[in-house]
Amino acid sequence: MMDKVKICVICLDDRPWNLQMISKAISFGTNVTVSAILLRSDDKEHIDYHRYGVSEIHVVNISDSLEQFALTGIITNLNDLLKPDLYMFPASDQGRDFAAEAAVCLKCGLVADCIDINYENEFIFVRTTNSDSVLAEIVCCNGSSAMCTVKKNIFEILPQQIETDTARIHYSSCDNRNFLQGRQILRQYRNTDINEASLSEARIIFGIGRGCSDKIKIDKLRKLAGYIGAEIAGTRAVVDDGIINYDRQVGQSGVRIAPDIYIAFGISGAAQHVVGIDKTKTIIAVNRDKEAPIFRFADYAVIADCEEVIDSLINEVERGGI
Amino acid sequence: MRVVICIKPVIDNYSTQALQLNKKGYAVNPYDQLVLKQLLEIKKKQNFELIGLCMGSMKCQDMLFRLLAGGVDSIILLSDMAFAGADTYATTEVLSKALIRIGNVDYIFCGAKAIDGETGQVPYELAHRLNIPVINNVSNIMSMDGDGLQLERQLDDLVQEEIIASPAVIIGKHFTTEEFTVSLLSLKRAKNKKMIIWNHERLELLPENCGIAGSKTKVKKAREINRFRKGEIMKGELNLVSQEMLKIIKG
Ligand SMILES: Cc1cc2nc3c(=O)[nH]c(=O)nc-3n(C[C@H](O)[C@H](O)[C@H](O)COP(=O)(O)OP(=O)(O)OC[C@H]3O[C@@H](n4cnc5c(N)ncnc54)[C@H](O)[C@@H]3O)c2cc1C
Numbered sequence: 107m108m109d110k111v112k113i114c115v116i117c118l119d120d121r122p123w124n125l126q127m128i129s130k131a132i133s134f135g136t137n138v139t140v141s142a143i144l145l146r147s148d149d150k151e152h153i154d155y156h157r158y159g160v161s162e163i164h165v166v167n168i169s170d171s172l173e174q175f176a177l178t179g180i181i182t183n184l185n186d187l188l189k190p191d192l193y194m195f196p197a198s199d200q201g202r203d204f205a206a207e208a209a210v211c212l213k214c215g216l217v218a219d220c221i222d223i224n225y226e227n228e229f230i231f232v233r234t235t236n237s238d239s240v241l242a243e244i245v246c247c248n249g250s251s252a253m254c255t256v257k258k259n260i261f262e263i264l265p266q267q268i269e270t271d272t273a274r275i276h277y278s279s280c281d282n283r284n285f286l287q288g289r290q291i292l293r294q295y296r297n298t299d300i301n302e303a304s305l306s307e308a309r310i311i312f313g314i315g316r317g318c319s320d321k322i323k324i325d326k327l328r329k330l331a332g333y334i335g336a337e338i339a340g341t342r343a344v345v346d347d348g349i350i351n352y353d354r355q356v357g358q359s360g361v362r363i364a365p366d367i368y369i370a371f372g373i374s375g376a377a378q379h380v381v382g383i384d385k386t387k388t389i390i391a392v393n394r395d396k397e398a399p400i401f402r403f404a405d406y407a408v409i410a411d412c413e414e415v416i417d418s419l420i421n422e423v424e425r426g427g428i
Numbered sequence: 429m430r431v432v433i434c435i436k437p438v439i440d441n442y443s444t445q446a447l448q449l450n451k452k453g454y455a456v457n458p459y460d461q462l463v464l465k466q467l468l469e470i471k472k473k474q475n476f477e478l479i480g481l482c483m484g485s486m487k488c489q490d491m492l493f494r495l496l497a498g499g500v501d502s503i504i505l506l507s508d509m510a511f512a513g514a515d516t517y518a519t520t521e522v523l524s525k526a527l528i529r530i531g532n533v534d535y536i537f538c539g540a541k542a543i544d545g546e547t548g549q550v551p552y553e554l555a556h557r558l559n560i561p562v563i564n565n566v567s568n569i570m571s572m573d574g575d576g577l578q579l580e581r582q583l584d585d586l587v588q589e590e591i592i593a594s595p596a597v598i599i600g601k602h603f604t605t606e607e608f609t610v611s612l613l614s615l616k617r618a619k620n621k622k623m624i625i626w627n628h629e630r631l632e633l634l635p636e637n638c639g640i641a642g643s644k645t646k647v648k649k650a651r652e653i654n655r656f657r658k659g660e661i662m663k664g665e666l667n668l669v670s671q672e673m674l675k676i677i678k679g
Binding site: 175197201203205206209210213215216218219231234236239240241243244245247249291292293294296298334342359364367369378381384391402403404406407408419421422423426 | 459460463515516517519520543544545546547548549552553556557561562564578582585586587588589590591592593603605626643644645646647649650651652653656657658659660661662664667669670671673674675677679
């Protein structure tokens with residue numbers, strides 16, 4: 107299927123992430139050679155990557171205290187040595203930074219946040235854009251290598267393959283450029299405000315939007331939620347309005363939920379919200395505007411005023427029980 | 429002190445419907461908008477020069493005049509047919525040349541990402557092209573004076589206040605969809621302020637290094653992800669609809 111292909115996986119601190127990338131690289135078949143570049147101060151935990159099919163490990167010693175350093179020297183050397191067809195970086199903050207540095211220094215194309223990689227004479231990278239509403243296939247061109255950053259927990263870690271300890275390990279160190287000079291940390295503290303709402307376990311979730319956010323409606327909705335055993339969540343808009351906490355914001359910049367039932371009360375159905383409810387089994391939307399986009403993303407559409415619907419639901423529950 | 433904020437114009441489409449731009453066409457990318465808002469807040473108290481740098485079509489000018497009206501000192505619009513269709517590589521080629529041309533820039537601010545392309549790579553590539561440090565996850569800008577830039581970073585649940593010497597690229601963390609309000613009078617005055625427009629010649633760039641031609645990635649295919657469901661309308665008396673809903677809830 108493919109000629110000899112060389113892949114370089116840039117490994118940072120996150121071992122599962124590193125192994126996920128390595129596993130993906132190995133999965134391209136017997137014609138690939140995979141090298142791991144460990145950018146670390148301490149390599150002990152990672153030195154067994156050959157068991158997962160890596161044929162060469164390059165350990166580059168960097169000092170832990172540096173968030174940034176010049177990768178340029180290292181990358182040019184390794185690039186001359188390995189001439190990889192593909193570089194993979196984790197899509198973490200640090201990974202993004204290193205990938206950018208490598209792309210600039212080697213004049214290569216870089217595809218960010220990949221969720222899949224295919225090979226058909228060239229690497230084809232799959233990523234989403236526009237708030238997860240568009241799926242794009244992208245290739246790199248006009249460069250000696252392709253480069254990508256890979257999202258976490260997308261690829262599976264394949265079981266260990268090789269029982270020998272025969273990977274070649276090379277050590278080098280990095281020409282640290284101390285960017286910390288002229289930088290001073292004044293104060294550090296833990297943000298204790300962050301508490302995690304238990305939306306991941308809820309079977310039923312009520313989502314509130316701006317159309318259901320005045321006090322009377324919220325109080326009624328909470329009462330109904332109590333009866334039914336539903337958790338309350340909502341849109342970015344109601345978080346901005348201070349009606350619910352950020353940890354209950356559903357969507358692209360909040361949490362993604364997967365309950366059995368989601369009922370959207372007074373939610374318009376912006377793309378950024380809808381990506382967060384995609385995994386729900388059954389979605390019911392209540393909105394008084396029959397043109398509201400949310401209806402297209404729902405299994406059931408209730409075109410009505412949400413307060414009237416809530417009143418009626420409370421009434422039915424109180425009458426018949428649930 | 430000279431500060432540049434990079435502004436990406438985003439157009440009204442499926443993903444930006446949120447911004448309710450239907451009639452306006454272009455808006456400031458919400459991640460850039462928050463950084464801009466924070467900078468304008470400090471500018472009320474501290475004195476520095478704030479330049480907006482925007483690569484985009486000439487049609488962005490209305491949006492940019494609003495920024496001038498809102499307190500930005502000057503705008504440089506990088507507009508040229510040759511710049512169109514740029515990926516992060518070609519974008520930072522143009523932006524870095526413009527920043528060098530502007531000269532003596534102390535801090536370059538960018539939003540975390542743009543809501544359309546969502547790569548989040550541009551600020552990092554920019555920093556490496558300019559060979560200056562990059563500071564990410566900046567949740568708040570606290571002050572900017574002779575002692576340097578003081579800011580707050582949010583690293584998971586750790587909050588860190590730092591002083592950053594110049595030069596540096598500063599990357600925000602959050603976004604806002606709130607536009608700042610500008611009065612009609614200030615908008616009128618802004619029309620007298622300068623909007624500088626640079627093309628590839630002005631930046632001494634070869635067209636083949638810009639835009640699609642200068643890009644190192646190519647989109648082969650793109651399609652909308654279909655999240656549509658059946659959207660069955662529940663009709664009838666409200667009490668019957670409620671009973672039906674409760675049945676679904678019970679499963
Ligand atoms: C970068 C970015 C990230 C974002 N991330 C998220 C995110 O993670 N989560 C998120 O939710 N949003 C997010 N947003 C915001 C998103 O685009 C929308 O603005 C937001 O979801 C809208 O919230 P809403 O539906 O509550 O309000 P609106 O859009 O104002 O909708 C209110 C709805 O209520 C209906 N309504 C009004 N009164 C009644 C009534 N009495 N009875 C019934 N219906 C009524 C109206 O018809 C309307 O459809 C993000 C935006 C950006 C730019």
